[in-house]
Amino acid sequence: MIEARARVVVAMSGGVDSSTAAALLKRDGYEVVGVALRLPFYGNGAAAGSPCCGVKGIEDARRVAGKLGIPFYALDFRDEFRRSVIADFCRAYGEGRTPNPCVRCNEWIKFGKLLDRARALGADCLATGHYVRKEPDKRTGRIGLRTGRGEDDQSYFLFCLSQQQLQHALFPVGGHTKEEVRRLAKQWALPVHDKPGSQDLCFLPDGRYRDFLRAECPEAFRPGPILHVSGEALGRHEGIADYTVGQRRGLGIAHGQALYVVGFRPDDDAVIVGEKEHLLRSEIVAGEVNWLVAPPQDAMSARVKIRYNHAGADAEVVPVGDGKVRIRFAEPQEAPCPGQAAVFYRGDAVLGGGTIQSTLND
Amino acid sequence: MRRVYLDHSATTPVRAEALEAMLPYFSDEFGNASSVHGFGQRARHAVEEAREKIASLLGASPEEIVFTGGGTESDNLAIKGVIAGARDGGRHIITSSIEHHAVLNTCTMFEKQGFEVTYLPVDGYGLVDPEELRKALAAAGTDAVLVSIMMANNEVGTLEPIKELAAAAAEASVPFHTDAVQAVGKVPVDVEELGVDLLSLSAHKLYGPKGVGALYVRSGTRIQPLQHGGHHERGRRAGTEDVPGIVGMARAVEAACQEMDEESRRLHQLRDRLQGGLMERVEDNLLNGHPVRRRPHLLNMSFENVEGESILLSLDAIGVAASSGSACTSGTLEPSHVLTAMGIPPEIAHGSVRFSLGQATTAEDIEYVLEKLPPIIKRLRQMSPFAR
Numbered sequence: 232m233i234e235a236r237a238r239v240v241v242a243m244s245g246g247v248d249s250s251t252a253a254a255l256l257k258r259d260g261y262e263v264v265g266v267a268l269r270l271p272f273y274g275n276g277a278a279a280g281s282p283c284c285g286v287k288g289i290e291d292a293r294r295v296a297g298k299l300g301i302p303f304y305a306l307d308f309r310d311e312f313r314r315s316v317i318a319d320f321c322r323a324y325g326e327g328r329t330p331n332p333c334v335r336c337n338e339w340i341k342f343g344k345l346l347d348r349a350r351a352l353g354a355d356c357l358a359t360g361h362y363v364r365k366e367p368d369k370r371t372g373r374i375g376l377r378t379g380r381g382e383d384d385q386s387y388f389l390f391c392l393s394q395q396q397l398q399h400a401l402f403p404v405g406g407h408t409k410e411e412v413r414r415l416a417k418q419w420a421l422p423v424h425d426k427p428g429s430q431d432l433c434f435l436p437d438g439r440y441r442d443f444l445r446a447e448c449p450e451a452f453r454p455g456p457i458l459h460v461s462g463e464a465l466g467r468h469e470g471i472a473d474y475t476v477g478q479r480r481g482l483g484i485a486h487g488q489a490l491y492v493v494g495f496r497p498d499d500d501a502v503i504v505g506e507k508e509h510l511l512r513s514e515i516v517a518g519e520v521n522w523l524v525a526p527p528q529d530a531m532s533a534r535v536k537i538r539y540n541h542a543g544a545d546a547e548v549v550p551v552g553d554g555k556v557r558i559r560f561a562e563p564q565e566a567p568c569p570g571q572a573a574v575f576y577r578g579d580a581v582l583g584g585g586t587i588q589s590t591l592n593d
Numbered sequence: 594m595r596r597v598y599l600d601h602s603a604t605t606p607v608r609a610e611a612l613e614a615m616l617p618y619f620s621d622e623f624g625n626a627s628s629v630h631g632f633g634q635r636a637r638h639a640v641e642e643a644r645e646k647i648a649s650l651l652g653a654s655p656e657e658i659v660f661t662g663g664g665t666e667s668d669n670l671a672i673k674g675v676i677a678g679a680r681d682g683g684r685h686i687i688t689s690s691i692e693h694h695a696v697l698n699t700c701t702m703f704e705k706q707g708f709e710v711t712y713l714p715v716d717g718y719g720l721v722d723p724e725e726l727r728k729a730l731a732a733a734g735t736d737a738v739l740v741s742i743m744m745a746n747n748e749v750g751t752l753e754p755i756k757e758l759a760a761a762a763a764e765a766s767v768p769f770h771t772d773a774v775q776a777v778g779k780v781p782v783d784v785e786e787l788g789v790d791l792l793s794l795s796a797h798k799l800y801g802p803k804g805v806g807a808l809y810v811r812s813g814t815r816i817q818p819l820q821h822g823g824h825h826e827r828g829r830r831a832g833t834e835d836v837p838g839i840v841g842m843a844r845a846v847e848a849a850c851q852e853m854d855e856e857s858r859r860l861h862q863l864r865d866r867l868q869g870g871l872m873e874r875v876e877d878n879l880l881n882g883h884p885v886r887r888r889p890h891l892l893n894m895s896f897e898n899v900e901g902e903s904i905l906l907s908l909d910a911i912g913v914a915a916s917s918g919s920a921c922t923s924g925t926l927e928p929s930h931v932l933t934a935m936g937i938p939p940e941i942a943h944g945s946v947r948f949s950l951g952q953a954t955t956a957e958d959i960e961y962v963l964e965k966l967p968p969i970i971k972r973l974r975q976m977s978p979f980a981r
Contacts, residue, residue: 238910351907
């Protein structure tokens with residue numbers, strides 16, 4: 232634990248989690264500085280009051296900071312966010328991958344640029360409102376991560392943090408459930424205690440990301456063929472950025488059985504479709520793996536989550552060098568998406584994770 | 594923690610004599626200046642006395658002073674009012690590229706409506722060249738409806754050659770407005786001497802209350818009101834007068850003009866001490882604005898390889914209040930439009946900090962900043978990704 236009166240910067244979105252995180256730190260005697268990130272915002276007028284990250288979010292965060300009596304600054308990260316997270320978002324869709332901008336934002340913006348700023352301001356730590364617990368391993372000296380309690384676990388978005396980033400990270404609500412957090416927020420009369428949470432991307436509050444992609448990165452749209460797994464040509468499409476693996480609707484093809492997007496062929500921008508059973512994968516490869524435990528030499532068994540709301544599946548994780556692992560599922564999994572994270576767990580310990588690169592047996 | 598306020602260009606506290614002058618008009622003398630009875634008459638008297646006071650300090654006649662809700666409203670009234678009142682409906686506005694947003698965004702609003710707007714360039718010190726204005730006026734011809742150029746820049750403090758600029762506008766018979774919000778009370782302002790047709794001022798920049806300002810409108814200048822209602826302010830600004838605010842402003846302008854010479858000298862010395870000390874103690878610095886033709890209490894400096902915002906936040910943490918650019922734009926990472934217009938590259942513009950000294954500033958305050966700021970910049974540079 233850090234000595235009291237240490238200065239901590241809290242990333243405040245205006246939501247109940249980060250607001251309560253700030254309040255908990257203040258209660259525990261830290262010198263708390265609230266910071267909101269100004270990020271690009273592509274919502275329409277109606278959505279401008281959306282719960283997160285927009286101007287309303289910053290104003291809510293400012294009200295909470297005022298209530299807590301802590302200094303508060305809105306820092307502009309629009310440029311950096313565009314150049315890193317959004318550029319990656321566009322690139323991924325153009326290449327038939329389904330990106331995970333929240334993971335990238337945590338890695339590059341919050342625990343990257345913002346942590347740098349926080350340390351330049353003399354803070355030792357950056358705190359966020361994520362439901363995840365930090366746990367130093369006395370034996371190995373590494374800092375591990377444990378899942379948040381219950382359904383509110385957000386470790387899926389934080390597996391990518393390096394040891395150095397974790398050293399300066401604080402997750403004050405990590406040991407609480409969302410219900411407890413709301414109760415605390417209400418007890419402390421934080422103005423956002425009953426604010427609904429958001430599932431949408433903060434920069435696309437209305438979830439219309441295909442309109443966004445067309446407007447912001449038209450180069451991600453190259454027309455190509457729609458092919459059945461059998462090789463049969465079924466039609467044309469306007470760009471693979473319109474599709475994600477597992478997608479069923481909006482294919483615009485009449486066919487005997489329900490068809491799903493099962494993959495892409497970048498060489499000729501082909502969208503490959505097939506029946507439901509073609510979505511099943513028993514093996515995938517993940518790259519850019521980050522280990523929260525000591526990097527293993529040999530195969531290890533783990534429960535692997537391949538998307539945020541995935542329950543997790545038993546698998547064998549085999550390091551194959553070059554920062555990659557091969558993941559063999561005990562039971563075939565439906566529609567793992569290249570670009571999404573695969574995160575490995577044992578019990579409530581986060582072992583590590585990587586980005587799904589290819590899904591084999593196709 | 595020590596509290597050092599070096600952001601007097603953003604706002605100032607209400608000075609004691611102004612506050613004292615205002616107080617009776619909140620309670621005992623609360624009358625509506627338009628009412629016929631004694632309550633109203635006493636309020637009317639206070640407003641007219643304030644008008645006379647301000648007029649005489651600016652070299653104007655009382656009927657040429659219109660009280661407004663602040664500097665921004667004064668600028669809006671000047672620009673929109675003159676355009677609406679123009680007999681032959683000219684559709685070309687000439688302004689500078691370093692105006693306050695109250696002027697700049699009003700002009701861009703007209704631009705969107707199809708008006709032509711010329712944004713005169715400035716040199717590296719932020720000065721507008723009267724020759725450029727002559728050229729622009731010649732190019733606009735009879736379509737020119739208004740020239741609006743600020744007297745003192747809010748970010749870098751550069752004082753524009755208003756007399757020469759106003760003369761150029763007069764030659765072309767085009768009304769000339771100047772935003773003097775940052776000049777009144779800091780440097781001598783005389784509307785006759787300057788030859789301007791309209792001049793904006795604001796109370797809270799010179800130790801008066803917030804929410805009150807005035808616009809000087811030369812007799813004979815055609816102007817339409819922004820808001821309609823009663824016949825207040827000779828039909829130029831409807832709405833019950835803010836009597837305490839107006840009284841406070843007049844007292845504040847009066848006091849500022851009385852002490853201007855002495856206070857300017859004092860602040861000039863302190864500012865030069867701050868400027869000299871920082872130049873000596875911090876490497877790779879750059880003075881923004883004109884070294885001499887500048888408001889005496891203002892210092893705008895850039896520090897290479899460090900962001901102005903980080904400096905401000907670090908200063909705030911030790912109780913020192915400064916700013917980067919104007920308060921209305923800080924919080925955005927777009928480099929200041931003023932520094933950009935002066936040709937300062939964005940990476941240097943990002944490292945700019947504005948210190949504006951005032952009444953409460955002491956030599957100890959300056960020494961405190963000189964002691965604390967160099968190590969802050971050193972630390973920020975060590976952590977900076979731009980550092981060499």
